[in-house]
Amino acid sequence: MTFKESLTFRHACKVFDESKSISEADFNDILEAARLSPSSFGLQHWKLLVVENPELRSKLRAVCWNQAQITTASKLVIVLARINELMPNSEYILKTTAKGDKTKEQHEAYLARYKGFF
Structure with a gap:
C-alpha cells in the first residue's frame, strides 16, 4: 500500500490481535510523526499520553464505552488538547x-x- 493509499484507507479496528505488537521502532516513529505534525498557527496544542499499564487501561476501557481496542491494542495513546x-x-x-x-x-x-x- 502506498502512503497516499494508507491515508485514504478508512477502516476502524475495533478489536486487535493481542498476540501481535507494534515494534518499539515503529511506535517511536509514529509518536515522532505526531510530535512533528503541524497545526493551525503552528501551535501544536496537544500532548500525547502513552498508557501501558494493563490495570489502568482496564479502568479506562470501563469509562470509554467499554471499547475493546482500549485493552486489546498493543499501545494506547491518548491525545490531550490544551x-x-x-x-x-x-x-x-x-x-x-x-x-x-x-x-x-x-x-x-x-x-x-x-x-x-x-
Missing part, C-alpha cells in the same frame, strides 16, 4: 507566538489575526 491554553491572551499563546524574529508590531498583528481566527 483547550484552555488556546485562549488569545493565554500565556501559552503569547509565548508561542513570540518565537522567531518578529518585531513587536509583527507580533501584535499576528496576535490580532489569531484572535480574529479564534
